[in-house]
Amino acid sequence: MNTKYIDLINQTFDFPQEEFKLKNRALEFHGVNLMDLVETYGAPLKFTYLPQISNNINKAKQWFADAIKKNNYKANYSYCYCTKSSHFKHVLNEALKNDIHIETSSAFDIDIVENLKVQGKITDETFVICNGFKRAQYITNISRLINEGHKNCIPIIDNYEEIDLLSQEIDGEFNVGIRIASEEEPKFEFYTSRLGIGYKNIVPFYESQLKENNKINLKMLHFFINTGIRDNAYYWNELAKCLKVYTRLKKICPSLDSLNIGGGFPIKNSLAFDFDYAYMVDEIINQIKAVCEEEDVDVPNIFTEFGSFTVGESGGGIYEVLYQKQQNDREKWNMINSSFITTLPDTWAINKRFVMLPINRWDDSYERVLLGGLTCDSDDYYNSEQHMNAIYLPKYNKKKPLYIGFFNTGAYQETIGGYGGLQHCLIPSPKHILIDKDEDGNTTTQLFSEQQKSEDLLKILGYAN
Structure with missing residues (x-):
């Protein structure tokens, strides 16, 4: 038995x-x-x-390379890592071994970018895609990065005021993107994402605030839905609406040349997990090309921002x-x-x-x-x-x-x-081990952090100096 x-x-x-x-x-x-x-x-x-971080990055890059070749797609693909998934230095160091770019979401992210530049991990050629609702410090840090010569820093406009705020602090011309406020699945408690600008408002926004502004080049349209990339009617319908906006915008905005389809690749959550990544990538590239050909516009460069997919399975x-x-x-x-x-x-x-x-x-x-x-x-x-x-x-x-x-x-x-702070019921954070492979393929381990001690928590709580 x-x-x-x-x-x-x-x-x-x-x-x-x-x-x-x-x-x-x-x-x-x-x-x-x-x-x-x-x-x-x-x-x-x-x-x-x-090593799994590099493994997943290179799998995705190969899926896009294969789809671009298969569909004779005449534009480039760029893989960005969504840093909010894990900001740790060991994660960024591993990811950046693979000729990738960065997506940020807050002011302190820019400090990390500048630290990585000092270390030589990234250069001015690295794309830094700045997402999120931008408060004053985030605006200032983005502007500083661009003013210091990082022209491939692209702030993604999330609301109508950000254009003026950036223009006030950035010297000379700079590139921007616009995020589409996608419609959420019917099961959500709200209809439209709080992030970005509505489908119907993007072209009027461009015409009123960007078209005659010689300081700003619109380079990218950003599209992302909360449920991620899934083979269902909802995803394909939202992608189709995004492509309608892209082609309309491209016809009146020659500088627009990139489409960011965000992140959202699922990761393995069961031994029964089954997802055809190569098919999804091929179908996305195919649909983008088909719509652009139908509307007689050049296909865009494709950007993705994979976070969980990059680091989750490590x-x-x-x-x-x-x-x-x-x-x-x-x-x-x-x-x-x-x-x-x-x-x-x-x-x-x-x-x-x-x-x-x-x-x-x-x-x-x-x-x-x-x-x-x-x-x-x-x-x-x-x-x-x-x-x-x-x-x-x-x-x-x-x-x-x-x-x-x-x-x-x-x-x-x-x-x-x-991480590193107070935990519920003062349960200590466990120790953290980094596992790698040396040049000969042998496994190496390194203690990254010890388990939290009583004195660590007492200090945070004010009981100890």
């Missing part, structure tokens, strides 16, 4: 998979022995597998099951030695699901459980997987420690969780 956890996985999924394999009855992630990681650094811990976390509580005749609670609210805030904030697998004991029998965090908060739990309304793990045995991993957690979790 097939009662082992490995039997459950083999019956449910195609396994092993590209990044997940078993070796000596323990889970490997991209060839990294995770039990070795636990034995070396302990748990809980977070890790970043840096991250993971490992926890130990401390104890099991049987609260009634059906519910078994496996208590982990950390908190979901503090280390994986998206699991409770937006009910996001990540790939979750045990690290060890795959040959043991399994049971259905709920996972609970350490905080005294009813929302600190994880109760189902993306592919089923349940969690199955090797049976709890207090004499045989069980470690579990959450994977593809590299985007947003640190910043949303308040």
Whole structure:
């Protein structure tokens, strides 16, 4: 009778998979022995597998290169990394090895850009696409970057006042883009995104504020929808509306030559995940070309701003099951030695699901459980997987420690969780490990940060100097 956890996985999924394999009855992630990681650094811990950042960047670049060649598309493609997904230096250093560009969203992002320029990681040729609602300091920092010679910095106009504010602080000519305020899916509580300018208002806005302004060149139209790039009627309908605006604008604005389709590539959230990236890219390029040919305008250069796709699949976390509580005749609670609210805030904030697998004991029998965090908060739990309304793990045995991993957690979790600051119920942030490959392909690990100590939290709270 097939009662082992490995039997459950083999019956449910195609396994092993590209990044997940078993070796000596323990889970490997991209060839990294995770039990070795636990034995070396302990748990809980977070890790970043840096090579996956480059892997995903180069996959996307190849998909676009193939689609451009297949469709005989006569323009260029530029990959931008959306820094708000993870601002860490080790992430940017890895991403920038791959001839990419940067998308920013706030004033302090520009300080990071200037730091990267000093280090020689980026140059004046690197595109810096400045999104977001721009308050005074963001305007000032963008203007400083452009005034110091970074002509490939393109602020994306989000509201009608930003043109005047930028013009007051930037010396000489500069380039801008305009963000389209897309219409949201019907299930949303509002009809139109708060970001950008409405479809119907963009051409009048150009004609009234930009057309006769010799200081400003409109170079880019920016399009992004909150649900990301999906093969559904909603996405294709919004893209078609965007292309109508682009072609109308291009006919009266010769300087316009670029279309930014934003980000939104999904990342793997289950062993059953299936998404045809190459098909989506090919269809996007095909539709852009078809509309431009129909309207007799040149096809635009294509920009993307992939954030989660760039960094998400590089991250993971490992926890130990401390104890099991049987609260009634059906519910078994496996208590982990950390908190979901503090280390994986998206699991409770937006009910996001990540790939979750045990690290060890795959040959043991399994049971259905709920996972609970350490905080005294009813929302600190994880109760189902993306592919089923349940969690199955090797049976709890207090004499045989069980470690579990959450994977593809590299985007947003640190910043949303308040990295380095206070955590709910003063649960400390776990240690963070960087994993890389040396020139010979051997795995290397480095401790990036220790687990928070009591004195760190007491200092923030004002109890210690």
